[in-house]
Amino acid sequence: MAVFDSTTNQRTACPVTRVQQMVAGKWKIILLWHLTHGTHRFHELQQLTGISKGTLTRQLRELEADGLIQRHVFGEVPPRVEYSLTDAGHSFLPILDQMAAWSEQHFQGE
Amino acid sequence: MAVFDSTTNQRTACPVTRVQQMVAGKWKIILLWHLTHGTHRFHELQQLTGISKGTLTRQLRELEADGLIQRHVFGEVPPRVEYSLTDAGHSFLPILDQMAAWSEQHFQGE
DNA sequence: CCGGATCCCAGCAGATACTG
């Protein structure tokens, strides 16, 4: 893959690719979107999206690993875990906005 | 925008989802990126990206179906097919730019 | 030789049951 970057190359498609991969999960973007409205608990996100627990956990962990969201664990019973955007996550929002705007224009009339 | 549909797990959280789906393919974004530099032939895109033929065909067809690129077939031998961005495709570029910019910031220091 | 169709397999998402 990596577009040949031998000697001559234009800066390759790469930076964008990273983002693509970060956001590649089926639910990543929706989760980010929901978190723009503020902190959410695990169960809330599950309700909002309808994702199964296993998948939700996986997606959240990946977003966390990519540094887009934070996971606050309140180490008590009953368990309570809240998810929120990191600074990096917030800095990503304009992209979501732009995507939303583009989408509405592109799909207007459907 | 209907946020969720309680009965089924169908959520249409936002227009962003549409974009996510449009761009979900592993190579979609890279292909768009390459096409920003101008029209390209099938084989050129293959060289640039290293994608296998089958996959390349599929991704290009999907982009075409989504109205982002155009496919010009020169019905002769040897075969010649050129791909270029549509207007919609061009209107999508700012998003790519923003993603690239964000990416470089986010990953700086690696 | 160029572009595409077909088949095959990895990887990811969904469902369910279990744990602290």
Next chain:
DNA sequence: CAGTATCTGCTGGGATCCGG
């Protein structure tokens, strides 16, 4: 409540063949 473990099915990318 918020996970983890596991099994299964499907999507979709890669390698291989096909038509001109």
